[in-house]
Amino acid sequence: MKLALPPILIYSLRRLAQAIPVIILIMVGTFLLLKLAPGDTVDALVGDMGGADAQFIERLRVEYGLDQPVWVQLWRYMEKLATFDLGWSFVYEQPVATVLMDRLGTTLLLMATSLSIAFTVGVALGAIAARRAYSLTDNVISTLGLIFYATPSFFLSLMMMLLFSVKLGWLPVGGIKTIAGFYTGWDHVWDVALHLIMPTAALSLIYLSFYLRLMRSSVLQVADLDFVRTARAKGAGETRLMFHHIMRNALLPVVTLFGLQFSTVLGGSVVVETIFTLPGLGQLAYQSVIQRDMNTLMGIIFLCSIIVVVVNFLTDLLYARLDSRIELA
Amino acid sequence: MIEQSPILEIRDLKIALPEGSDRPFALDGLNLTVKPGEIVCMVGESGSGKSLSAGAIMRLLPEPHVHVAGGSINFLGEDILAKTDREMKQIRGNRISMIFQEPMTALNPQKTVGWQIDEVLKLHMEGNRAARRKHAIEMLNRVHIPDPESAYNAYPHQISGGQRQRVMIAMALSLSPKLVIADEPTTALDVTTQLQILKLIRELQQEDGAGVLFITHDFGVVAEIADHVIVLRQGEVVEQGAADQVLNHPQHPYTQALIASVPDLAPPPPKPVSTLPVVLKGTGLKKTFAAKGGLLSGKRKAVIAVKDLSFELHQGETLGVVGESGSGKTTVSRLVTRLLEADAGAVDVDGKDLLACSPSELRGMRKHIQMVFQDPMASLNPRKRVVDLIAQGPIVHGEDPEKARARARELLELVELSPAAANRFPHEFSGGQRQRIGIARALAMEPKVIVADEPVSALDVSVQAQVLKLLADLRDRMNLSLLFVTHDLRVAAQLCDCIIVMQKGEIVEAGVTAEVFADPKHPYTRNLLSSIPGRHWTPPVRNTDAA
Numbered sequence: 001m002k003l004a005l006p007p008i009l010i011y012s013l014r015r016l017a018q019a020i021p022v023i024i025l026i027m028v029g030t031f032l033l034l035k036l037a038p039g040d041t042v043d044a045l046v047g048d049m050g051g052a053d054a055q056f057i058e059r060l061r062v063e064y065g066l067d068q069p070v071w072v073q074l075w076r077y078m079e080k081l082a083t084f085d086l087g088w089s090f091v092y093e094q095p096v097a098t099v100l101m102d103r104l105g106t107t108l109l110l111m112a113t114s115l116s117i118a119f120t121v122g123v124a125l126g127a128i129a130a131r132r133a134y135s136l137t138d139n140v141i142s143t144l145g146l147i148f149y150a151t152p153s154f155f156l157s158l159m160m161m162l163l164f165s166v167k168l169g170w171l172p173v174g175g176i177k178t179i180a181g182f183y184t185g186w187d188h189v190w191d192v193a194l195h196l197i198m199p200t201a202a203l204s205l206i207y208l209s210f211y212l213r214l215m216r217s218s219v220l221q222v223a224d225l226d227f228v229r230t231a232r233a234k235g236a237g238e239t240r241l242m243f244h245h246i247m248r249n250a251l252l253p254v255v256t257l258f259g260l261q262f263s264t265v266l267g268g269s270v271v272v273e274t275i276f277t278l279p280g281l282g283q284l285a286y287q288s289v290i291q292r293d294m295n296t297l298m299g300i301i302f303l304c305s306i307i308v309v310v311v312n313f314l315t316d317l318l319y320a321r322l323d324s325r326i327e328l329a
Numbered sequence: 330m331i332e333q334s335p336i337l338e339i340r341d342l343k344i345a346l347p348e349g350s351d352r353p354f355a356l357d358g359l360n361l362t363v364k365p366g367e368i369v370c371m372v373g374e375s376g377s378g379k380s381l382s383a384g385a386i387m388r389l390l391p392e393p394h395v396h397v398a399g400g401s402i403n404f405l406g407e408d409i410l411a412k413t414d415r416e417m418k419q420i421r422g423n424r425i426s427m428i429f430q431e432p433m434t435a436l437n438p439q440k441t442v443g444w445q446i447d448e449v450l451k452l453h454m455e456g457n458r459a460a461r462r463k464h465a466i467e468m469l470n471r472v473h474i475p476d477p478e479s480a481y482n483a484y485p486h487q488i489s490g491g492q493r494q495r496v497m498i499a500m501a502l503s504l505s506p507k508l509v510i511a512d513e514p515t516t517a518l519d520v521t522t523q524l525q526i527l528k529l530i531r532e533l534q535q536e537d538g539a540g541v542l543f544i545t546h547d548f549g550v551v552a553e554i555a556d557h558v559i560v561l562r563q564g565e566v567v568e569q570g571a572a573d574q575v576l577n578h579p580q581h582p583y584t585q586a587l588i589a590s591v592p593d594l595a596p597p598p599p600k601p602v603s604t605l606p607v608v609l610k611g612t613g614l615k616k617t618f619a620a621k622g623g624l625l626s627g628k629r630k631a632v633i634a635v636k637d638l639s640f641e642l643h644q645g646e647t648l649g650v651v652g653e654s655g656s657g658k659t660t661v662s663r664l665v666t667r668l669l670e671a672d673a674g675a676v677d678v679d680g681k682d683l684l685a686c687s688p689s690e691l692r693g694m695r696k697h698i699q700m701v702f703q704d705p706m707a708s709l710n711p712r713k714r715v716v717d718l719i720a721q722g723p724i725v726h727g728e729d730p731e732k733a734r735a736r737a738r739e740l741l742e743l744v745e746l747s748p749a750a751a752n753r754f755p756h757e758f759s760g761g762q763r764q765r766i767g768i769a770r771a772l773a774m775e776p777k778v779i780v781a782d783e784p785v786s787a788l789d790v791s792v793q794a795q796v797l798k799l800l801a802d803l804r805d806r807m808n809l810s811l812l813f814v815t816h817d818l819r820v821a822a823q824l825c826d827c828i829i830v831m832q833k834g835e836i837v838e839a840g841v842t843a844e845v846f847a848d849p850k851h852p853y854t855r856n857l858l859s860s861i862p863g864r865h866w867t868p869p870v871r872n873t874d875a876a
Contacts, residue, residue, distance in 0.1 A: 226434035233387055233429075234422035234449045234500070244448075248439045324439055324484045 007327075012313070019309045024078075026305045027298065031077060034294060035070050041090055042066060044292040064090065077298065086302065087295035091288070096299040099284070104303065106176055107273070107280035109192075111265055113200045118207035119258060123251070125208075126215025131242065133220060141212065149209035153268060157202040157275045164198065171198055174277035199276045203268055207261060211254055218250040225249075252323055259315030263308045334406070336508050336540040337363040337386070342400035344381050344390065344564075355381045355395065356564045363508065363540035368531070370543045370551045370572070372587070373561035374789040379544045383510045386542070387427060388417050405507060423453040426501035428530075430513040432493035436485040442469075443481035446500050453504055468499040472529060490654075491522035498529060505537045512544045515862075519653040520818065524860040527554050546790065548591045549819070552576055552863030560584045577869050588868045590794035592819035594861065596842040599826060607677075608810045609642040609698070609778045614664050614674035616657075634660040636834045638674070642778065647804060647811040649825030649842065651818060651857070657834040662782045662814045666700055667691065679777055696726050699771035703783040705763035709755040715741070715766055716751035722774045733773075740769040744799060761792035765799065772803070780812045785820060797824055818861050822846060830854045 042060045046052050061067045065076065080087060086096035129141040165173040172178065172195050183191050222228065223246055231245045270282035277283070281300055288297040320326045342359040346352065356378040363369045373379045384390040385397055388409065402409040404425065412420070426449075429435040436445060446465040454461065462481070469477035472495040474488075485493055494514060501509055511530065515523040531554060534541050545551060551558055551572065558575040560568045560583065568581040579585045618632040635657045642648045652658045663669035665676050667683055676683040678697050686694055699722075702708035709718055719737035724730050738751050744765040755763055764784060771779050781800070785793040801824060804811055815821050821828055821842065828845050830838040830853065838851040849855045858864070 226429060226431055227437040229389065230427075230429060230435045230497075230500075231437070231448070232389055232421070233427040235418045235420070235452050236422075236448065237418060244440070245437050249437070322439075325486050 008317075015313050015316075019313075022309065023302070023305050027078065027081065027302060028074065030301050031074050031298060032070070034297065035073075037292075039292055040066055041292045041294055044290070045090065048291075081302070086299040089293055089296045091291050091293040091296065096295050099296060100281070100299050100303055103279055103281050103284050106278055107266075107269055107282060110196065110199055110203065110269055110273070110278065110280060111262075113196065114204035115207065115258070115262070115265060117200065118204040119211055119254075121204075122208040122211025123215045123254060126212040126254075127219050127242070127247065127250070129212070130216045130219035130223070131238075133216075138216075142216070145209040145212040148205040149213070151205070153202045153206055154271050154275060156205065157198065157272060160198050160202065161275075171195075174275075176278050195276075195278075199272050199278060202275075203265065203272045206268070207265065210257065210261065214254050214257055215250065218253050219246055222246050222250045248322065252319070255315060255319055255322060259312050259319075262311045262315075263304075266304050266307070333365050335362045335364050335403075336405060337361070337542065338401075338403040339382075339386075340401045340403075342382065342385060342402065343398040344378065344385055345396055345398035347394040352563065354398065354564055356385070356561075359400070359561075359566060361542075361559055361566075361569070363542055365507075365540055366535065366538045367556045368534065368541040368543055368554055369557045369559065370545060370555035371559045371561060372545060372548065372551055374546060374587075374791065376563070377561040378564040379561050380512055383427065383512050383542070383544060386508075386510060387421060387425060388412070389421075419453070422449045422506075423504050424506050425508045425510065426504070426506040428494075428497050428501045428509065428511040428514045431517050432490055432497055433485075433517070435497060436493060438485055440484075441481070442483050442485065442488070442496050446481075446496070446503060449500055449503055464503065465499075468503045469496070471502075471533065472496070472499045474499075491518055491525065494518060494522075494526055495529065498526070498533070502533050502537065502539075506539060508540050508542065509534065510542045510544070513546070514543075515550060516545070516547070520816070520862070521653065521856055521860040523550075523862060524553075527862065530554070547862065548576070548588055548790070548868070549861065549863035549866075552866035560587070576866060579869070587791060590791040591868050592794070592797065592817075592823040593868065594819060594822050594846070594864060596822045596846050597824075597826065599841045599843050605644040605646070607641045608644050608679060609665070609812065610640070610675075610677040611661075611665060612639050612675045612677070614638040614661070614676070615672045616660055616664055616669065617672055633834050635664065635671075638831075638834075638836060640829055640836075640839070642810050642812055644810055645804070645808045646827060647813055647825045649821040649828040650812065650814045650831060651816065651821050651828060652831035653816065653857075655833070656831040658814045658816075658831050659782055660834075661831070662700070662780050662812065665812060666698055666780055668700075693726075696722070696774040697777045699774050699776040699779050701764070701767050701771050701779060701781040701784045704787055705760055705767050706755065708767060709763060709770075711755055714752055714754060715758075718755070718766065719770045719773045722770065726774070737769070737773060740772055741766075743772070743803070744769045759792070760788050761796055764788065764796050768796075768800070768803070772807075778810045778812060780814070782814045783816065784813075786815065786817060793820070800824065818857060830857065 041064060042057055045060070046057055058067075065073060068076075077087070086100070088094075089096050089099050092099050125141050125145070129138045132138050161173055164171040176195050177183070177188070177191050181191060228241060228245050231241055236245075266282070269280065270286055272278070273280040273282035274286050281303070285297065285300045287293075288300065339359055339361045342356055343354050344356040346355045359382055361369065361371075371379045371382065381390065381395065384395075386402055386404075386409065390396060397410060404420070409417075409420075436442070443462070443465055446468060447461055450456070450461040450464060454464070456464075466477045466481055469480055474480045474492055474495050480488060480492070480496070485496070488496070497514070509530075514530070515526050518526060527550065530541065530543075543554060555572040558569060558572050559566055560575065560581070562583050568575060568579065568584045575584065576588070579588055614635055615637060616633075616635040618634055638661060640648065650658045650661055660669065664671045664674075667676070671684055674684065678694060681694065683691070683694055683698070713721075716734050716737045719740055720728075720730065720733035723733040723736065738748050741748060741750055746762060746765055746769075750758070750762075750766075755766065758766065767784070784800070785796050788796060797820065800811070803809060811824075813821070813825055825842045827840065828842045829836050830845070830851065832853045838845060838849065838854045845854065846858065849858055
């Protein structure tokens with residue numbers, strides 16, 4: 001007997017099955033890697049308290065299960081993870097899941113806006129540069145791309161802060177909202193948007209330059225292909241050529257890069273969130289490393305690997321939609 | 330027929346190449362006339378400027394690097410060169426249309442066949458969507474595509490190469506243009522498909538009374554289709570006239586040489602080889618490209634490339650393997666050399682089964698069987714000097730490097746290259762010269778058998794003739810045994826003593842070439858032979874020292 005499932009569903013189920021071992025491997029790998037780092041939660045807590053006697057430290061270790069061998073700790077953690085229990089954060093005194101969910105929104109908002117701006121603007125500028133290849137417009141766009149590409153995001157962040165917050169006073173220097181503002185409705189949205197302008201710019205410009213450069217070379221390449229010549233021989237004008245024949249084919253490598261880069265954007269957001277004191281996952285990750293908050297850190301990694309797997313799956317779906325030669329199987 | 334006013338008239342056309350090219354003009358003083366209902370063939374080898382002239386008529390030259398430098402192009406009495414871009418857009422695809430060489434790449438992979446035909450109609454035809462769709466399907470019907478309705482919704486990769494070319498033709502002819510420019514439209518196609526496409530172009534052109542400018546390098550195709558022939562060399566017209574005149578009584582030495590290079594369809598007299606020892610014997614060879622995938626990845630159907638193939642190659646004999654694309658002939662060449670592992674069967678080289686060898690034994694056996702590949706550029710390492718390319722094999726097999734290099738220089742002489750070639754790199758040579766290097770490389774191992782996979786199909790016809798002659802010479806002088814894979818029956822006829830005809834992985838007919846050609850038994854062989862372009866035309870001048 002054969003189940004008559006739609007191919008897309010079969011494909012999704014198979015991708016899900018493939019994702020599980022990947023995530024397990026990531027979790028085991030990071031767990032062991034983190035255990036290699038010197039010091040543990042207790043050291044960090046005791047350090048914060050300004051010291052404690054050896055007996056108290058010993059008791060804390062037993063209480064947190066840190067006296068067990070690494071393999072036992074790993075097994076206990078993976079067992080809990082199998083039931084989607086991410087454990088308890090001893091630093092925040094809350095379940096890890098709660099801590100993460102508080103922060104997830106901010107990070108996703110930052111990433112989504114940065115990436116969509118980087119993608120659309122990058123693709124558009126790249127296409128324009130390619131259509132006017134070697135002209136003044138192209139040179140200006142390409143040089144700008146090179147500058148964005150070469151500027152580290154932390155430097156860009158600091159310079160923007162200096163200019164827009166300190167000198168001009170137009171934009172807030174950090175945080176996600178004005179703390180004493182208590183805005184509601186559209187005022188709140190506007191407030192958050194103002195706070196996000198600089199972080200988004202800092203995070204997106206470097207990716208924008210990736211897409212710009214890739215799109216430019218991709219368009220130039222596709223414009224030389226035979227079917228573009230065919231279309232020209234049919235009497236199609238330049239605009240028509242660009243939109244119907246070149247763009248769709250030129251986008252394919254850019255979409256591939258988009259999927260691949262999603263994970264690096266997560267990494268980049270650590271720096272940006274820390275600089276702009278945004279209460280997101282990146283900042284949380286940074287603090288958790290310093291405080292040796294093992295459970296929270298593992299939770300962040302778990303969440304991130306799920307996000308990356310999901311985004312890669314979505315990219316593949318998008319790719320299949322864009323390229324008719326690819327069949328999901 | 331009364332004299333009609335010409336559709337296309339080109340006078341003294343000059344096309345300038347960018348500075349620093351090997352010659353100042355790609356085309357120098359082209360004169361040509363296309364009358365209604367006439368097929369004018371423009372013949373020339375690569376670099377003769379034939380494709381650029383098509384670009385000039387469509388005003389699609391890569392300007393400003395390559396541009397028209399003089400002369401006039403008159404289309405229906407109007408000067409094409411004086412038209413604005415907007416006027417040209419109206420003419421392109423509407424009154425002048427073009428058919429390109431590669432049906433695979435000439436269609437947009439992301440749009441359906443219907444969309445692409447519809448695009449021409451949308452650009453030039455009044456009428457709503459339904460009327461356009463009706464017209465497009467009618468065109469698909471006219472080019473004899475089975476089930477036009479479903480082809481209309483198919484993507485280019487979902488239909489075969491021949492059908493794609495039919496789609497191109499449907500697209501080009503959908504608005505009944507006055508002039509059709511066909512740039513090598515059948516070069517990438519199998520011989521049987523080629524004949525069908527040529528017939529189709531003829532048929533549709535006669536219905537519409539359009540003029541056709543047909544660009545080709547193949548004199549067989551010319552003999553099949555042309556009314557009028559123009560022969561180009563290095564941008565200059567060396568000869569033009571009625572097809573019959575040029576084909577059967579060529580005046581210019583270059584035309585004579587070109588025509589003499591066309592391999593004759595009469596096979597060589599059979600050699601009494603069957604008494605000589607067998608050097609290469611394949612028994613029951615099988616290869617299936619397995620179904621890919623399983624539980625966690627995509628599935629793909631298994632493809633049987635070769636099923637149960639057996640053959641014998643005698644000392645000093647040339648065995649041709651012919652067939653259309655997908656017949657498994659290249660797989661055979663890979664199995665025999667064990668570049669691909671067979672699923673079953675045996676390949677006896679000199680009495681030892683190559684397929685049963687252990688990896689270390691295999692390395693020793695490799696020197697007995699060598700290959701010459703199709704693409705002489707891709708098969709030579711661009712970073713190595715010619716002498717090292719040739720000497721590499723013997724050195725790997727333990728020959729003293731100095732001796733191997735000295736021998737390499739001798740081999741270069743043997744393949745008629747100057748000894749100075751030894752210290753140059755592959756990119757400094759022409760295609761024909763590179764193929765000679767490829768042959769020298771194969772010979773360096775002093776193999777018992779040479780397997781040649783389409784060794785001349787990437788070459789111009791005059792160069793092809795030279796390389797074939799060299800192969801035949803070397804074979805006779807060194808008593809070589811050749812397994813010769815080709816899709817070109819003319820080439821097979823000229824070189825091969827015996828022949829195997831393959832279809833879908835199976836031998837449908839085998840025997841002495843002369844007998845198979847004279848009296849084909851299998852319907853597929855008969856079909857292949859009757860599809861050879863220009864088979865009714867016997868080239869007049871037979872000059873073995875061609876070009």
